[in-house]
Amino acid sequence: xxxxxxxxxxxxxxxxxxxxxxxxxxxxxxxxxxxxxxxxxxxxxxxxxxxxxxxxxxxxxxxxxxxxxxxxxxxxxxxxxxxxxxxxxxxxxxxxxxxxxxxxxxxxxxxxxxxxxxxxxxxxxxxxxxxxxxxxxxxxxxxxxxxxxxxxxxxxxxxxxxxxxxxxxxxxxxxxxxxxxxxxxxxxxxxxxxxxxxxxxxxxxxxxxxxxxxxxxxxxxxxxxxxxxxxxxxxxxxxxxxxxxxxxxxxxxxxxxxxxxxxxxxxxxxxxxxxxxxxxxxxxxxxxxxxxxxxxxxxxxxxxxxxxxxxxxxxxxxxxxxxxxxxxxxxxxxxxxxxxxxxxxxx
Numbered sequence: 554x555x556x557x558x559x560x561x562x563x564x565x566x567x568x569x570x571x572x573x574x575x576x577x578x579x580x581x582x583x584x585x586x587x588x589x590x591x592x593x594x595x596x597x598x599x600x601x602x603x604x605x606x607x608x609x610x611x612x613x614x615x616x617x618x619x620x621x622x623x624x625x626x627x628x629x630x631x632x633x634x635x636x637x638x639x640x641x642x643x644x645x646x647x648x649x650x651x652x653x654x655x656x657x658x659x660x661x662x663x664x665x666x667x668x669x670x671x672x673x674x675x676x677x678x679x680x681x682x683x684x685x686x687x688x689x690x691x692x693x694x695x696x697x698x699x700x701x702x703x704x705x706x707x708x709x710x711x712x713x714x715x716x717x718x719x720x721x722x723x724x725x726x727x728x729x730x731x732x733x734x735x736x737x738x739x740x741x742x743x744x745x746x747x748x749x750x751x752x753x754x755x756x757x758x759x760x761x762x763x764x765x766x767x768x769x770x771x772x773x774x775x776x777x778x779x780x781x782x783x784x785x786x787x788x789x790x791x792x793x794x795x796x797x798x799x800x801x802x803x804x805x806x807x808x809x810x811x812x813x814x815x816x817x818x819x820x821x822x823x824x825x826x827x828x829x830x831x832x833x834x835x836x837x838x839x840x841x842x843x844x845x846x847x848x849x850x851x852x853x854x855x856x857x858x859x860x861x862x863x864x865x866x867x868x869x870x871x872x873x874x875x876x877x878x879x880x881x882x883x884x885x886x887x888x889x890x891x892x893x894x895x896x897x898x899x900x
Contacts, residue, residue, distance in 0.1 A: 560579065560601075562599075572599065577602075580599065604640075608641050611641050611644075612645045615641070615645055616645060616648045616711070616714065621713050628717060633725055636744065639751075643750065646722070649718050650715065650718070722748070722763070723763060726748065727767055729745045730767040739777060742774050742777050743777065749786050749787060752764050761789070770799045772801055772802070775802045775804035776805055779806050779808075781808065792817075792818040792821050797827065798824065803815070803829075803830060803831050804834075805832065809835045815834065819844055820844045820847060826847060827849045827850050828848075828850055828851045829848050829852050831852070832854065832857065835857060835859070835860075835861055836857045840876065842877075845880060845885060846880055851886055852885060854887060854888065854889045855888065864890035873889065877895065877896040878896055878897050
């Protein structure tokens with residue numbers, strides 16, 4: 554059955570299954586290709602009712618059945634090299650990282666041997682700028698339950714696979730962080746957004762925080778249309794930024810319903826952006842001074858106004874100017890169409 558989307562009756566029987574046991578997740582196809590749903594008589598071949606079923610079971614096989622060496626080889630050479638694996642990666646990430654909730658696995662990762670009570674801290678660490686923090690300390694501070702129903706060998710295997718996976722994710726984030734924005738194609742940018750979604754899939758904030766730590770100082774996503782879920786995830790990462798970002802180009806990335814989320818994320822950033830381009834992202838309401846305060850030098854806003862107007866009307870221009878005037882000492886220049894607005898309180 555490997556490397557195939559077709560399942561035969563013999564394949565099922567080889568693993569002790571009959572078609573009627575899995576009829577809720579497969580569709581039967583007669584040999585003459587007339588599709589029938591949940592019909593299991595005659596010469597029938599079976600397919601999963603949806604590709605997601607197959608992708609999920611593939612991820613389960615990768616996590617539970619592959620040897621550690623085979624898992625490491627797959628992660629290093631295939632999983633991140635082809636976007637056809639993207640959904641499977643999300644499932645693998647969710648399965649492995651959320652296994653931290655199984656504190657018996659956390660315990661083995663932390664100590665290398667079984668304990669019966671207490672709490673655990675694992676030792677995998679990465680750098681947050683100049684300080685060392687423990688990623689898995691954030692991941693694994695949980696109460697311990699004894700693994701009565703699972704073997705120690707299996708738990709150790711899963712713990713090692715999780716370590717390999719975390720290192721692979723970090724390596725991918727570092728690669729994007731170090732990549733020059735001029736070298737990033739649309740495909741590379743799409744891979745980056747996909748990676749953020751995979752981290753979010755783990756439902757674990759410590760993993761997601763890793764994306765914020767390795768956010769690129771120069772990021773150009775111009776023209777990359779983000780879905781609402783992608784926009785939400787990207788804004789969650791942006792909101793945590795403590796770095797001084799040199800360039801953030803988000804031209805025409807957000808749908809009108811998601812732009813407010815972007816404005817809020819930038820307004821709440823601990824760090825700042827030297828140059829921000831939000832051209833083509835339609836803003837419902839002109840942002841307040843807290844938004845403009847996060848931008849140091851240049852902001853491009855053409856086409857951000859109602860109905861995609863390139864130029865602001867007099868009321869919108871006045872609102873922008875009033876917000877800028879509240880920024881004492883700001884050197885920010887806001888380009889709105891053919892006009893450039895600056896704070897009138899430079900000192």
